[in-house]
Amino acid sequence: MGIGLYFAVASEPTHLQISLVFLGAILSALVIRRDQILRYVLMGALTFVLFGFGYAALQTRWVAAPVLTYHYYGPIEGRIINLDRSASNAPRVTLDQVYLPGIPRKDTPTYVRISLQGMIPDDTIRAGGRITLTGSLSPPSPPVEPGGFDFRRMAWFLQLGAVGYTRNPVLPVAEQSEGIGIWLFATRLRIADAIRVHLPGQSGAFAAAIVTGDRSEIDPETMDKLRITNLAHLLAISGLHMGLLSGFVFAVVRYGLALVPRLAMRFSAKKVAAMIALMAGAAYLALSGANVATQRAFIMTAVVLFAVMLDRPALTLRAVALAAMIILLIKPHSLLEAGFQMSFAATIALIATYEGLRGTQFWRAMNRPRWRFVRPVFALVLTSSVAGAATAPISAFYFNQLSQYGLFANLLSVPVMGLLVMPGAVIAALLIPFGLEGIALAVMGIGIDWIISVARFVAGLEGAVTPIRSGPPITLTLIALGGIVLALWQGRARYSGLFLMMIACVIWWESERPILLISDDGRLLGLMTDAGRALSKQRGHSYESRIWLENDGERISQEVAAARIGILAEGRLAMTQLEDWTVYSYWGKEPTDIADLCYEGAVLIVSELPPPSGDCMAINKGDLRRLGALAISVAEELEIIGSRDAASLRPWGY
Secondary structure, X not given: OHHHHHHXXXXXXXXXXXXXXXXXXXXXXXXXXXXXXXXXXXXXHXXXXXXXXXXXXXXXXXXXXXXXXXXXXXXXXXXXXXXXXXXXXXXXXXXXXXXXXXXXXXXXXXXXXXXXXXXXOOOOOOOOOEEEEEEEEEOOOOOOXXXXXXXXXXXXXXXXXXXXXXXXXXXXXEOOOOOHHHHHHHHHHHHHHHHHHHOOHHHHHHHHHHHHOOOOOOOHHHHHHHHHOOOHHHOOOOXXXXXXXXXXXXXXXXXXXXXXXHHHHHOOHHHHHHHHHHHHHHHHHHHOOOOHHHHHHHHHHHHHXXXXXXXXXXXXXXXXXXXXXXXXXHOHHHHHOHHHHHHHHHHHHHHHHHXXXXXXXXXXXXXXXXXXXXHHHHHHHHHHHHHHHHHHHHHHHHHOEEEOOHHHHHHHHHHHHHHHHHHHHHHHHHHHHHOOHHHHHHHHHHHHHHHHHHHHHHHOOOOOEEEOOOOOHHHHHHHHHHHHHHHHOOOHHHHHHHHHHHHHHHHHHHOOOOOEEEOOOOOOEEEEEOOEEEEOOOOOOHHHHHHHHHHOOOOOOHHHHHOOOOEEEEOOEEEEEEOOEEEEEEOOOOXXXXXXXXXXXXXXXXXXXXXXXXXXXXEOHHHHHHHOOEEEEEOOOEEEEEOOOOOOEOOOOO
């Protein structure tokens, strides 16, 4: 709650305010008395809230790094430390040790990310290799609409100071660097290439992604099918993969030791198995690139395995809480990430559900011998249903869609992932020294082909996905609080959590989307009409138009939205009517074209010229640079909100 409060406040706290917050946390801890239970609970909660607020504020300052504040075009030199794919499916590299001629070292970004759309000579993109190119860099972009996803905040905590692209050739300038990080990156790429040699096509790309985290060869069509069917989580190296791998290693070691009576009598097979499973999980963490989702999965798995080694119950809500505390201490901003929220929502819901079932007569009856074949099937259906229900609101909030047949697709795919794919990955790793890994990879390939086939089949069903309109942040907060009450509270009072969820659903349903949206360069307009949002352009600004339409809850193309009636566009001028106001957007350079457009009751947006004299409300290039993308509405009077406004007083709101 303290971390959430820090990210919710409008302005960055000063050093004095942070010091006072920590002082308040210390004083709250000192006055706690265990003999007064209510005081104990309230003061303890206040201590943690204050500590979380102050700690998140300090972390924001600790990760501060230079950010490019203007558009740069010219030579770029740096060392390759990561490789992935851009939204347009172009190879994309992340560079450190960046050199930008003309920019002082103290102002040079720590990391930059560049999409490579030009010629790439063979053997140029190597782990640790230093490259040079001529390209375009810009600061991380603000939201494409007020209240939207703010990439600047994510980039701030990644110390990503600039993003860009090049259509020019990429040239190597130095030999491969050394170091543990570079060695691990190079090892990942070698393993990914080896996997793709044994498993060509999308099967190999899928296998490389779940073993090394390298998604660079997965094509957009396959990725889209996995998202539609709610199977994309099988690609992210997260709790499922870490749990399956560690569980497989744990089971093999434990039952293997049990086959040797002399060892089984001298050592605790369970504890030895937990230790080796933990080591396997750590190796998987390092090999896969240790991204945020994998770190989170490893910490949760480590808490469970340490509990086994200490003879404590492993899967409890206290263990989940401990894992969350560790993750938030390492990276407080994880609280705002969909992956963090979905992981813990699913885990909390599953543990609470099975704890609730444990004492019921129904569950005891399922343990009887005659139900031994039914119980695993029932557990699979229940697990997928509970996890799907727990994560569905978060998926709808962040990704604007609900998979209608996601449960069906997961029931067909997750068992195969656990029985063939992940065991095959472990066995392949053990067989590599003997050159026999192809056998295990072939088994992996059978399972992966099945998963991809399920995704394509289910995605092709009518109504496979339902678009969802974006809701205000308070809705997700209420849903989370309701879920926590439902999972943690004892007795019938827990069902009050459902009431909070119902309130959130009503607020979500009643929320309205902005009437008129304008891109940050003033060249794209989107007007909400009775038929849906009408756009001013058929081509260009594809990213903004896609996000606007998805947030409206529509899965249509930009061309379809541009064909709707509501905006008149001709050449470099677009015009629409907003009740008593007429809104014009002009991005040409001829003053005579707009000489008569500045009158009372008009809003004139000009991105290349100073506005003409008159009584209109004028927005020029400087205003757009300061405000970002605009949302315009008319209540009692005209209201204009900029996408940069929400974070204008935060460190990442440059």
